[in-house]
Amino acid sequence: MVQEIGRWHGLAFRGHDETEDSKNQGNLFRLLHFLAQHNEHFKSVILKNAPGNLKLIAPVIQKDIVNAAANETTKAIISDLGDDIFSVLIDESHGVSIKEQMAIAIRYVDKKGYVLELFLVIVHVSDTTVVSLKMALELLFCKHGLSLSRLRRQGYDGASNMHGEFSGLKSLILRENEYAYYVHCFAHQLQLTLVAVAKNHISVASFFSLVTNLINVVGGSCKRRDMLRKSQVNKLVEALEIGEVSKGRGLNQETSLKRDGDTRWGSYYYTLINLILLLSSVGDVLKVIEEDGLNPE
Numbered sequence: 001m002v003q004e005i006g007r008w009h010g011l012a013f014r015g016h017d018e019t020e021d022s023k024n025q026g027n028l029f030r031l032l033h034f035l036a037q038h039n040e041h042f043k044s045v046i047l048k049n050a051p052g053n054l055k056l057i058a059p060v061i062q063k064d065i066v067n068a069a070a071n072e073t074t075k076a077i078i079s080d081l082g083d084d085i086f087s088v089l090i091d092e093s094h095g096v097s098i099k100e101q102m103a104i105a106i107r108y109v110d111k112k113g114y115v116l117e118l119f120l121v122i123v124h125v126s127d128t129t130v131v132s133l134k135m136a137l138e139l140l141f142c143k144h145g146l147s148l149s150r151l152r153r154q155g156y157d158g159a160s161n162m163h164g165e166f167s168g169l170k171s172l173i174l175r176e177n178e179y180a181y182y183v184h185c186f187a188h189q190l191q192l193t194l195v196a197v198a199k200n201h202i203s204v205a206s207f208f209s210l211v212t213n214l215i216n217v218v219g220g221s222c223k224r225r226d227m228l229r230k231s232q233v234n235k236l237v238e239a240l241e242i243g244e245v246s247k248g249r250g251l252n253q254e255t256s257l258k259r260d261g262d263t264r265w266g267s268y269y270y271t272l273i274n275l276i277l278l279l280s281s282v283g284d285v286l287k288v289i290e291e292d293g294l295n296p297e
Contacts, residue, residue: 001114010240032047074121074144077118080106080162081146083150085150086107086108086152086154087107088108088137088151088153088154089105089107089117089154089155089185090103090133091156094215100125100126101282102136103125104119104140105117106120128177133169147193148173148180151179152179153180154169156184157183193231214275214282215257217289218257218285227284228278228282228284232254232255232281248279257272258270
């Protein structure tokens with residue numbers, strides 16, 4: 001669960017450099033340091049004070065600890081839900097391993113009357129056909145003792161409906177449980193509304209149209225992307241030589257142009273941030289394109 005929380009906030013579970021003098025040791029190390037500072041009992045047995053080689057901070061052990069915490073957290077959620085009715089929220093999730101995944105959360109009212117929406121699990125699926133998605137969901141329900149008959153709502157976003165897989169899943173579930181009403185993700189609707197309203201302003205629409213064209217032209221081929229990367233490296237070397245930027249593990253990572261997307265929160269922000277960082281290198285690539293005369297745009 002700690003690892004998933006880190007992902008939600010865009011934070012890596014492990015740091016780039018976990019040495020003692022590192023400024024980015026990762027979430028686990030920072031939590032351990034926090035415990036040591038606020039609890040004398042923990043301080044006497046962790047990190048430097050751990051006996052022998054029992055620091056329990058090796059990558060494999062870290063993953064085991066996280067998996068154990070995730071299992072206990074999931075058990076607590078299922079126990080709190082009990083036999084009550086609930087809703088399920090599903091979305092597609094691509095991991096760094098480039099595998100098809102379903103991110104599943106449940107929503108229910110607890111014993112105190114509070115509405116809770118909790119992440120449950122990420123399930124790997126071999127493909128995104130309706131049958132595979134429903135089978136994966138049924139296996140998950142079976143594993144945790146959940147019943148499809150207790151389902152009262154199913155929620156997916158519009159992008160899923162466009163592809164058809166989740167809209168088909170919606171229909172299959174409704175055949176077995178007519179009370180599992182479908183609700184379009186409101187956050188997704190709000191995102192699309194904000195984009196539509198913003199682009200209704202001529203200046204905003206023209207600006208982002210220009211940005212999109214710029215990214216398409218500069219990133220239009222492997223050759224141009226290589227030119228952009230080479231220019232970025234050369235400028236970084238020059239900045240290091242004159243002391244404008246600092247050296248260090250995890251610093252000065254390669255940056256690439258990102259495409260914006262109407263259905264992704266914050267994508268426009270990251271598109272502009274990366275464009276600002278690479279602006280001089282983008283200019284170099286445009287000069288070469290202009291000199292070649294291969295693209296009249």
